[in-house]
Amino acid sequence: MTPHSSRAVRIEHTGGPEQMQLVTLEVGAPGPGEVRIRHHAIGLNFIDVYQRSGLYPLPLPLTLGMEGAGVIEAVGAGVTHLQVGDRAAYASQPPGSYCEQRLLPATHVCRLPDSIAFEEGAAMMLKGLTAQYLLRHCKPVEGLEAGDFVLFHAAAGGVGLIACQWARALGLQLIATAGTDEKCALALANGAAHAINYRRENFAARVRELTFGRGVKVVYDAVGKDTWEGSLDSLAPFGLLVSFGNASGPVPPFAPALLAAKGSVYVTRQTLFTHLSSRARTQAMADELFAVVCSGAVKIHVEQRYPLAQVQQAHRALEARQTVGSTVLLP
Numbered sequence: 001m002t003p004h005s006s007r008a009v010r011i012e013h014t015g016g017p018e019q020m021q022l023v024t025l026e027v028g029a030p031g032p033g034e035v036r037i038r039h040h041a042i043g044l045n046f047i048d049v050y051q052r053s054g055l056y057p058l059p060l061p062l063t064l065g066m067e068g069a070g071v072i073e074a075v076g077a078g079v080t081h082l083q084v085g086d087r088a089a090y091a092s093q094p095p096g097s098y099c100e101q102r103l104l105p106a107t108h109v110c111r112l113p114d115s116i117a118f119e120e121g122a123a124m125m126l127k128g129l130t131a132q133y134l135l136r137h138c139k140p141v142e143g144l145e146a147g148d149f150v151l152f153h154a155a156a157g158g159v160g161l162i163a164c165q166w167a168r169a170l171g172l173q174l175i176a177t178a179g180t181d182e183k184c185a186l187a188l189a190n191g192a193a194h195a196i197n198y199r200r201e202n203f204a205a206r207v208r209e210l211t212f213g214r215g216v217k218v219v220y221d222a223v224g225k226d227t228w229e230g231s232l233d234s235l236a237p238f239g240l241l242v243s244f245g246n247a248s249g250p251v252p253p254f255a256p257a258l259l260a261a262k263g264s265v266y267v268t269r270q271t272l273f274t275h276l277s278s279r280a281r282t283q284a285m286a287d288e289l290f291a292v293v294c295s296g297a298v299k300i301h302v303e304q305r306y307p308l309a310q311v312q313q314a315h316r317a318l319e320a321r322q323t324v325g326s327t328v329l330l331p
């Protein structure tokens, strides 16, 4: 191996986990605005599954992965916020974090506070910055205040467990859904006010009971196809459905008149990468995330670890709903 060769997980074709193969790539010097980072840990995210399967099409061949943490080894011209030797973490486009070392634009790379371990850093940037924009920026027209009810699906997952804790810190009454009773218990232990096993119970009916018939002000829904109708039925009048993922498949097309029938409700489809529009905005969001983690209000649950070479097993577990909290790959 030369000093800058890196093992990396690539796909030549979209498809199942078997498409991911370990290859060796050469990593050059950073160009203007770029850094070279050596990963200590890599974050696994459901978006990696969408990119691998072809649901989110990207040019091929493709090195997967959007999240990582490690040490900056080289800095390109014009990069002023990072230096060689800095501990750093990121959620970033383009993909390419499933590797030992890589080049990437410095815009979304943030210095990691000393009290946050690399594994936590790799597990919290994409998921934690998502929880940040969901809870802090996606507001219903009537506002969101301490004591208000919100509904969060797949609440024992990577984004979900961060959101449960952050919502509690904001004083919100988060109603969690999850696919097993154990996952429901985990969401409750992490700050959810109530938890519903949505594989056993009609969650919309239960939400009505819990909210005294009114419904919630916001539903955060990244499950997609399977929860879409129930999510609309869980909203209070003028409530907001924030769609941000499709773990069960994409939401089917719908007629706007449906939103009137459900109580003049609002629907938005969000992506983190609109929010990470500049270095300043990325850093401001990361500073809020680092603050809640460093204060202890939000703990990052790294519950699964796999060597990079076992990435296929990691994807299979995530898709089979066998994981809780965050998963990291270790290079």
Ligand SMILES: NC(=O)c1ccc[n+]([C@@H]2O[C@H](COP(=O)([O-])OP(=O)(O)OC[C@H]3O[C@@H](n4cnc5c(N)ncnc54)[C@H](OP(=O)(O)O)[C@@H]3O)[C@@H](O)[C@H]2O)c1
Residues within 6 Å of the ligand: 044, 045, 046, 047, 126, 127, 130, 154, 155, 156, 157, 158, 159, 160, 177, 178, 179, 180, 183, 222, 223, 226, 244, 245, 246, 247, 248, 249, 270, 271, 272, 273, 318, 319, 320, 321, 322, 323, 324, 325
């Ligand atoms: N738009 C954005 O900005 C953005 C950013 C980050 C993440 N996301 C989305 O947020 C969601 C959570 O991401 P994550 O990486 O933290 O994953 P995760 O929540 O750890 O894993 C996905 C969870 O979805 C639930 N699920 C429900 N139906 C499913 C199905 N048919 N197949 C697989 N899983 C199913 C499972 O929990 P239960 O067993 O409890 O149902 C599963 O554990 C994903 O949809 C992801 O794409 C969106």
